Amino acid sequence: MSIFANLKTSTNFIFYQAWYVILVILSGCSNESIDTVIVDSSDPKTEQSDTEQGKPGPSSASCSFDIIVGDNLRFNVNEIVVKKTCADVSINLKHEGKLAAKMMGHNWVLTKASDVTEIAAEGISAGLVNNYLNTEDNRILAWTKIIGGGEETSISFSAERLVAGEDYTFFCSFPGHSYGMRGTLNIES
Numbered sequence: 001m002s003i004f005a006n007l008k009t010s011t012n013f014i015f016y017q018a019w020y021v022i023l024v025i026l027s028g029c030s031n032e033s034i035d036t037v038i039v040d041s042s043d044p045k046t047e048q049s050d051t052e053q054g055k056p057g058p059s060s061a062s063c064s065f066d067i068i069v070g071d072n073l074r075f076n077v078n079e080i081v082v083k084k085t086c087a088d089v090s091i092n093l094k095h096e097g098k099l100a101a102k103m104m105g106h107n108w109v110l111t112k113a114s115d116v117t118e119i120a121a122e123g124i125s126a127g128l129v130n131n132y133l134n135t136e137d138n139r140i141l142a143w144t145k146i147i148g149g150g151e152e153t154s155i156s157f158s159a160e161r162l163v164a165g166e167d168y169t170f171f172c173s174f175p176g177h178s179y180g181m182r183g184t185l186n187i188e189s
């Protein structure tokens with residue numbers, strides 16, 4: 001009995017590993033191929049902006065944002081506009097998928113657009129236990145922990161370091177995700 005159980009577990013493990021490799025490969029391809037694998041979105045704004053490669057539209061200007069992720073490589077928003085009067089910015093990240101954090105974990109990380117590549121690369125070696133981030137790196141302006149399916153997390157950070165006109169990018173630092181899971185953060189002009 002336990003032999004079968006072990007066999008099943010290891011088969012599942014291999015399956016997930018193979019799947020992960022496929023996801024990483026896919027996320028390295030163009031945005032177009034990512035969009036073809038992604039199917040679901042409950043955000044009604046998505047339909048309006050489907051002409052733009054099926055990507056979701058921007059959120060309206062606010063100080064607090066609800067961001068939804070799932071068992072795929074996308075955020076439900078690709079642009080966040082922060083009201084210029086915000087003292088703090090709140091991010092509520094919700095994972096509506098089913099896969100565990102080690103398989104399909106997501107977080108929300110904010111840096112200048114020019115820092116994304118290096119921060120994401122550094123994050124890979126930091127490992128899941130450190131939320132795939134070297135949080136000592138002060139180029140990271142804000143970050144949440146990595147969450148898995150059914151989990152949610154919130155952060156609040158001072159808007160003081162955000163400068164109007166600068167290019168900011170939010171992304172997921174889970175290995176391989178930052179290519180597809182990214183969006184822009186702008187300060188309301």
Ligand SMILES: [Cu+2]
Nearest residue numbers: 106172174177
């Ligand atoms: Cu992710």
